[in-house]
Amino acid sequence: MPANPPQRRLLKVFTLLAAGIVWLLLFIGLLWAFGALWFDFPHPGLRRGAAAVFALAAVLVTVFVRPRWRAKLGLAVGILLVIVWWQTIQPRQFRDWKTEVSQPAHAEIEGDIVTLHNVRNFDYRTETDFTVRHETRRLDLRNLRGVDIFINYWGSPYMAHPILSFDFGPDGRICFSIETRPEKGESYSALGGLYRQFELFYVVADERDVIRVRANYRKGEDVYLYRVNALRAREAFMEYIRTVNELYQTPRWYNAITNNCTSAIRQQRAASDRAPWDWRMLVNGFGDELLYENRAIDRTLPFAGLKRISRVNERARAADQDPDFSEKIRVGLPGMQPQQP
Structure with a gap:
């Protein structure tokens, strides 16, 4: 029985909607593939040309190839070829790295003792003028007292950089900062970060390095500090150590x-032990708010009041050369009472 007019109209709407979704997906795929060629084509001098040729080919296929399904198939094949090539690009361990990320950390574990190699502890005079110093630290897991989190903003309230700091009491504090690993002369690009431009790097550092440089020497950066509650500190620390060793290899x-x-x-x-996904994990400038809602940081004050007093830039500048830098920046902050192992 032929479809009646309402059914035909409904079928036409669904057909147009499906076609629109297919074209939208193809457009997104083409845009991504264009970026992959622009940023990751193996010969830097030919990157723009390769991306331009791909874009021109996509336009020609869209305009001139008929019927439409052949044009869509041709575009999909082009995207697939770029994906297959892109997957062959491998990260490297050895490049002409910037000094700050030149020495990857790694650890040896013997029972409760963790020996960390290449702990960064630069002595900064300015952001770019510093004395290079990589150290070996011996940490007793039985001395692990707690965990703090620093939230670092560099201009936008929407994006931030978290740094975890583990307090080992007499063995000192160790920070983990997850970053890109730029080569000399290379700078960060948000668009480039969507492609294979930067290797992943775990900076393992002393607080007087990784916090001082952000709070005291980089312009326009704000650093906030919170005590983390109810965290399985030892397990979390060993997760970092495991990843550090994996990246070293x-x-x-x-x-x-x-x-x-x-x-x-x-x-x-582990996938079964991860926190539920939340949009603030992506727009991570609101990460401290998420931690507050989940009771992961101190809640003795309303969040706005807690955040206001948790900014440590002034304390960090006052304690710049003080050997008790870590203790001085924590004075008066909620939940920062000394903890026992």
Whole structure:
């Protein structure tokens, strides 16, 4: 029986909607493939040309190839070829790295003793003028007292950089900062971070390095500090150590969405033990608000009041050369009473 007019109209609407979805997906795929060629084509001098040729070919196929399904198939094949090539690009361990990320950390574990090599502890005079110093630290897991989180903003309230700090009492504090690993002369690009431009790097550092440089020497950066509650500190620390050792053996790519400074923390955990996904894990400038809602940080004050007093830039500048830097920046902050192992 032929379809009646309402059914035909409904079928036409669904057909147009399906076609629109297919074209939208193809457009997104073409846009991604164009970026992959623009950023990752193996010969830097030919990258723009390769991307332009791909874009021109896509336009010609869309305009001139008929019937439409052949045009769609041709575009899909072009995208697939770029994906297959892109997957062959491998991260490297050895390049002409910037000094700050030149020495990857690694650890040896013997029972409760963790020996960390290449702990960064630069002495900064300015952001770019510093004395290079990499150290070996011996940590007793039985001395692990707690965990703090620093949230670092560099201009936008929507995006931030989390740094975890583990307090080992007499053995000192160790920070983990998940970053890109730029080469000399290379700078970060948000768009480039969506592609295979940067290797992933775990900076393992003393607080007087990784916090001082952000709070005291980089312009326009704000650093907030919170005590973390109800965290299995030892388990979390060993997750970091495991990842640090894996990266020391096998480098990985950084990705601004799927493997960044926040999502990488979540991915360290077993899939069954990960926190539920929340949009603030991507727009991580609101990460401290998420932690507050989940009772992961101190709640003795309303969140707005807690955040206001948790900014440590002034304390960090006052304690710049003080050997008790870590203690001085914590004075008066909620939940920062000394903890026992």
